[in-house]
Amino acid sequence: MPATDILTPDLLERLRSRAAGYDETNSFFTEDLEELRAAGYLALFTPVAEGGAGLGIPDVVASQRLLAAAAPATALAVNMHQVWCGVAHLLARQGDDSLAFVLKEAAAGELFAFGVSEPGNPAVLFDSHTAARPTGDGGYAFTGTKIFTSLSPAWTRLGIFGKDTSAPEDPRLVFGFADRGTAGITLADDWNTMGMRASQSCTTRLDDAVVPAARMVRTTPVGPHRDAFVFGIFSLFETLLSAVYTGIGDRAVQLAADAARGRRSPDGVPASADPDTRWKVADAALRMDGAGLELDALSRDLEEGTDHGSYWFPLLSGLKYRSTETARGVVETAMRVAGGRSYSRGQELERLYRDVLAGMFHPSSEDSVHASVANAVLGPVE
Incomplete structure (x- = not known):
């Protein structure tokens, strides 16, 4: 079952329509969860024979990216469920069925x-x-x-x-x-x-x-090791998390384009015809192109079992760092394009800006990413 059969345009629009209200009242996304569960979204990784969609990592990553563009906080929370299901999927591909119950229970509606x-x-x-x-x-x-x-x-x-x-x-x-x-x-x-x-x-x-x-x-x-279970948690967490923030960046580019088309100078010329505005929107889209390509490549490598050896950890932590930082910068650019009204409460870009800042606080941290890459490139400090 393609993910788009689950995340239909109508469903995504309903999720988007509720996001501002959840944010305003600081309340849980109860209605979103009910709809996603009923649509089979909790069982994306579960094999078709067991009642799920039978998707692999790249397709679930794409689904989370799409969901986040509509409802970032909903996507971030559902991410945690999908991480456990993704670990079960990844282990099963390696012949380890120790988490098979996770996929079965997800299809029955359990939430991890x-x-x-x-x-x-x-x-x-x-x-x-x-x-x-x-x-x-x-x-x-x-x-x-x-x-x-x-x-x-x-x-x-x-x-x-x-x-x-x-x-x-x-x-x-x-x-x-x-x-x-x-x-x-x-x-x-x-x-x-x-x-x-x-x-x-x-x-x-x-x-x-x-x-x-x-x-x-x-x-x-205790201490660093390469156990497949722990690698599965780390790899799915970083990859699916990156999908959420990439989705926020996707939405910001769309909102920037909409704002550019909607704003006009005093003489009636649309902002979309202004060279500086065009440059800003293009630059945001270019940055998202790069983030999306990296996310797609590493998702595919995980699914196909590509052996990056010890460099997997710098790659995955780097993916998370670049995706969250890129999305934050793109949201800022979108706000510059949209102008001062985007700074007002109730504006979607204002909410996206607050949401995207959370990317700084998820592991891997900025310091640990750079330490990991430095050790890989320069070797450990003796």
Whole structure:
């Protein structure tokens, strides 16, 4: 099933029509989620035989880009569900069915959230401040704090990880999925941000929240490594995140063009005929062309299993950095083209500007991207 059969023009227009209201009231995108679930959007990665669309990474990336152009905060939040489904898809292509249940449950309407980010943890997936205590039967009890947990009001499955130090000489990171309603999971109502407001990415607190053995899916060492599961999380997160911000940039170019056609000088000449305005719109479109080409290429490489070796990490973190920075600059250009009215509340470009700024705060950070590329090009500091 092509993604355009799901994200129809009518559906996208309804999503776009609600985005401003969610932003204004700082409320969750409940109606959007209901429509996307009913349309089968939660099962894009699920094989057709299991009730899904059977899409690969490039097509899901294109879908998220399209969704973000209509409703950025909705797309960003749904991204977290698609990351887990994408990891399951990527592992399955390698003969690992350990996350097959994710794809099946997604087709049944379950919503997977991303409980990974922690305050003060720059190592992200390679270490954790969350304690994971073995329960003795293969399960774990998790205690810690997770931040930026998108989909907080609605997720039904929460992917979490923590550190098991029961063998101090060999600490391990453990990953599992908790059901909503699990004792010890508390969701704070603390999301009141500048942008991406409808994502409702609230803080999640874990207090001996038990994940049973059947829902524990991976153990890895602490510190950098190349485990396929963790690489899957990192690669899908960076790629799908880049799709969202590229979609915002796409929309900004369209709004800039619309504004140029609609504005006129005192003598009635449209701004679209002004050489400086034309240059600005063209420059924004050129930047988005480059961002889109890189996103498409790396999405295809992931799907096809291209071996970039250790350079995968600089490539993916660089993709995220360039896509978010490019989109931010393109939105700024669009606002210059549209003029001062774009600075007023209620204008779509004003909302896009606030939304696009969130790209600075997702991993990989500006510093870590440059450190990763420097190590790849120059070698580590001795």
